[in-house]
Amino acid sequence: MNSKSVKFLTEPLSGSNPVIVQILGICSSLAVTVQLKPAIVMGLSVMVVTAFANLVMSLLRKGVPQRIRIIVQLVVIATLVILVDQILQAFVYDVSKQLSVYVGLIITNCIVMGRVEAFALGNRPWDSFLDGVGNGAGYALILVIIAFFRELLGSGALLGYRVIPESWYIANGGCYANCGIMLFPPMALIIVGCIIWFHRSKNPSLQEK
């Protein structure tokens, strides 16, 4: 892999991250980040869908009629999302129940459409595929960071395993209580804000004048 390909993969992780730099896909990152496990599965699902949507659209890019290209993109993305949903239902049923409508909503995830429209229609299939993987990973990374804080502070656990000992809780004679607001979507928005703050302070080139 040459350095250009590596850049397609790594650039969306930080410098052009879809969530914290382009501010895309915020809605689902608020909804599925109460716990780490659904966040990871959602991140992987979006990664698969962006990668293959980019690949397929890039292969089709010369034959797609300009006038119906958005519809073609939607059909390709919707097909991939339905496939992902079916596979989740067959192999990780409890996670698919937890994600419920949000898997279906990958179709409307701005990141997928954005990458297809902005990148795949003008680039070669392999580059587009890597770009899709990179952007999906950038999204998944932010999701995992948000979910880490929300699950740890909101329910005192990680991936369902208890991290903060039971004996610390007020109910058991300790002096600790879970931060209930972490379980609500607005808190995810605040965490996204904090991540953006931290990220921009480390990357002066991203700061607006």
Add this chain to the structure above:
Amino acid sequence: MAKYICNVCGYVHEGTSAPAECPVCKAPSTEFAKKGIDVNNNGYIVTYSVIMVVIVAVLLALASLSLKSRQNANRLNEKKQQIVLALGEDPTKTPYESVISQSLVLDKDGVAKQGVSEDDVFASMNDLKTTFLQGQFPIFKSNDGCVVIPLIGVGLWDKIWGYIALAPDMNTIKGIVLDHKGETPGLGAEIATAKHQAQYVGKQIFNDAEFVSVVLVKGGANKNSQNYIHEVDAITGGTKTSNGVSDMIKDCLSYYVSFLKANMPKQEETVNPENVVSNEQ
């Protein structure tokens, strides 16, 4: 007829071969390139769409067919787990088979139908509403004499469902599992939480011999009311969903009343005042 485009000035020539000379800029025929399919032609767009739709349809149909059996097994397993959960057991430790001894389908008089396999009982629960309308009422009996009854109803946005377990006296609720498809998270969706479901335990559905069900009371069940034993707290901000749950429990249990009455232990066996008195002495 093929189209030839002049690379110098963009003139388009229609014919079987490139012209000897461009009529506009006089470029030689070597400057002409054969034009490929016009991707913005209406005929092309229609053909493209049709082929795309057919390919996608075949692909999705194949995926659906090949994964169906696995998905159905998952759904069946979930039903079994919820039945165990309704009985207050942990489905990861206590498998369905070790708890439930019998699965039956009753008719409207509360008599069990003969020759009904477990698969038929679960199949009848795929569309429970229709099954109820057809006069078939699935029920599960546990080893210790409890019964589990499936519930189906309508919440605020979409369907709600669950399982209610009754103790051997056919009156006291042993446990309940409620689930929903699309109730509001944080409000109506709270019916699916263990905290809400724990309230039902110990409540009674009969007042003497009269079927009264349990009701979700807006503003909270009143401890001083004589109906407290038939009441649980409604969900704050989820009144429509709470009403849906009340209606669901009442409607679904009402189909089973004759069966429950027939299976109630005799009155003398449960209450024996003389024994109580002798114990106190």
